[in-house]
Amino acid sequence: MGVFTALSLEEARALGARFGLVVTGARGLDAGSVNTSYELTIEGGSRVFLRIYEGASAGVAAQEARLLVHLATHGVPTPAPLPLACTSGSFVAEHAGKPAIVLPWIDGASICQRGVTDAHARAVGEALARVHLAGASFAEPLVTRFGPADLAARLASLHERTDVPGHVRVVLPELDRRLERLSSPSDLGPTVPVIHADLFRDNVLFQGGALAAVLDFESASSGSAAFDLMVTVLAWCFGDELDRGLARALASGYSAVRALSDDERAALLDAALFAALRFTITRITDYELRPRGRSMFRDYRRFLARAAAIDALSARGLVEMLDV
Ligand SMILES: Nc1ncnc2c1ncn2[C@@H]1O[C@H](COP(=O)(O)OP(=O)(O)OP(=O)(O)O)[C@@H](O)[C@H]1O
Ligand SMILES: N[C@@H](CCO)C(=O)O
Known part of the structure; x- marks a missing residue:
């Protein structure tokens, strides 16, 4: 579960660079049932969450990203996606032909x-x-x-x-x-x-x-x-x-x-x-x-x-x- 699209460290570095991040590690997560999730380690030791959309188009992913930004800036406890470094107003990169977004890492767990x-x-x-x-x-x-x-x-x-x-x-x-x-x-x-x-x-x-x-x-x-x-x-x-x-x-x-x-x-x-x-x-x-x-x-x-x-x-x- 969780990793349907492979991502090498080299690919993770290239993807991270699009968000202005220097990636030093990538770990596929056994999480989620629809999309692929990776934990990316950033130079300095912090982490971000990478989601590669398995079914959604780039347009759908972009709209979801805009919604997340809106909600996060209006009082909803949800991580707002990181913007791309060189494309103003855009949050969606691409990996293996699939849309990808990066979110701040949230420490926490779901409750049984x-x-x-x-x-x-x-x-x-x-x-x-x-x-x-x-x-x-x-x-x-x-x-x-x-x-x-x-x-x-x-x-x-x-x-x-x-x-x-x-x-x-x-x-x-x-x-x-x-x-x-x-x-x-x-x-x-x-x-x-x-x-x-x-x-x-x-x-x-x-x-x-x-x-x-x-x-x-x-x-x-x-x-x-x-x-x-x-x-x-x-x-x-x-x-x-x-x-x-x-x-x-x-x-x-x-x-x-x-x-x-x-x-x-x-x-x-x-x-x-x-x-x-x-x-x-x-x-x-x-x-x-x-x-x-x-x-x-x-x-x-x-x-x-x-x-x-x-x-x-x-x-x-x-x-x-x-x-x-
Ligand atoms: N920003 C984040 N930081 C840390 N962990 C996260 C973050 N976002 C998601 N996760 C973890 O990854 C899991 C899967 O994420 P997500 O809900 O996006 O998966 P999915 O495959 O799209 O959907 P589904 O919930 O339908 O299986 C979450 O349940 C959560 O445990
Ligand atoms: N939360 C849904 C699956 C994802 O939409 C369910 O439990 O059926």
């Missing part, structure tokens, strides 16, 4: 589910609210790849494929029904210009109990703040079942920075159901039906179980549980 405390959950809620506030002034349109129409296309492809295992095939009618019920974007409440949309534990680094950085804005788009909050609750507050205390702590951190509007509050239940559906479907298409081993397996059943747990709540019950 059993290690998540109320304080962690609260800090994550606060950071998410900062993304929504800071993103309000980001002027570039960010279009989701995971809206109802995108999910419907994924489901349609599952119906057509002949290699879908039986345990997936039997849940397709349920997924169709759920998506049909939630297919109007207005169900999810008002939108903001930037949501993270994938704020899972592996995308947050903590150091000494404090949140060090929010990472990986590759799924960021304009979208419903209620949806983003519920993605984050589902990602952080479920062990084998919903941990109500953690969910409330996360929501209280969020509300302390940005209060939900009445319309956002009213949308929370459908937003939670849509969040559960989004990750159920993408985990089937992107993990269950792809060869194992390239990245850590993520089980769609865990998000189907979250959908069932949310089914057991009412809209009012969810608002009361989160105390928002």
Whole structure:
């Protein structure tokens, strides 16, 4: 996992020079499932993080870099990419025909589910609210790849494929029904210009109990703040079942920075159901039906179980549980 594109020390030196860095070491990291990551050591002993994009175009990488700069300069704890030394306003170099960016190194680690405390959950809620506030002034349109129409296309492809295992095939009618019920974007409440949309534990680094950085804005788009909050609750507050205390702590951190509007509050239940559906479907298409081993397996059943747990709540019950 983590190193899909090779980089020799000589190549690392040439790449680093484009950012005005004198690279003395390069180490591939066993981190991430989509892109290639390297730790580069810089003359003097400091480190930077190199990401080589495996799928995204240079244009997409450049837009993500501009978003990171915007968020980092507007109060979001996320590393801003380094600019290229000789090209003003540009952050993206190229290696092996793929876009590459360099970020300041962040010391920290992600938290395992059993290690998540109320304080962690609260800090994550606060950071998410900062993304929504800071993103309000980001002027570039960010279009989701995971809206109802995108999910419907994924489901349609599952119906057509002949290699879908039986345990997936039997849940397709349920997924169709759920998506049909939630297919109007207005169900999810008002939108903001930037949501993270994938704020899972592996995308947050903590150091000494404090949140060090929010990472990986590759799924960021304009979208419903209620949806983003519920993605984050589902990602952080479920062990084998919903941990109500953690969910409330996360929501209280969020509300302390940005209060939900009445319309956002009213949308929370459908937003939670849509969040559960989004990750159920993408985990089937992107993990269950792809060869194992390239990245850590993520089980769609865990998000189907979250959908069932949310089914057991009412809209009012969810608002009361989160105390928002
Ligand atoms: N600036 C940084 N400094 C130190 N470590 C970092 C930095 N950015 C990312 N990491 C580490 O590398 C890991 C992978 O990074 P990233 O999220 O960019 O990977 P990915 O392959 O693009 O995506 P995915 O999270 O979907 O697997 C992170 O979980 C984190 O542990
Ligand atoms: N965070 C996603 C994978 C990356 O988008 C999941 O757990 O399904």
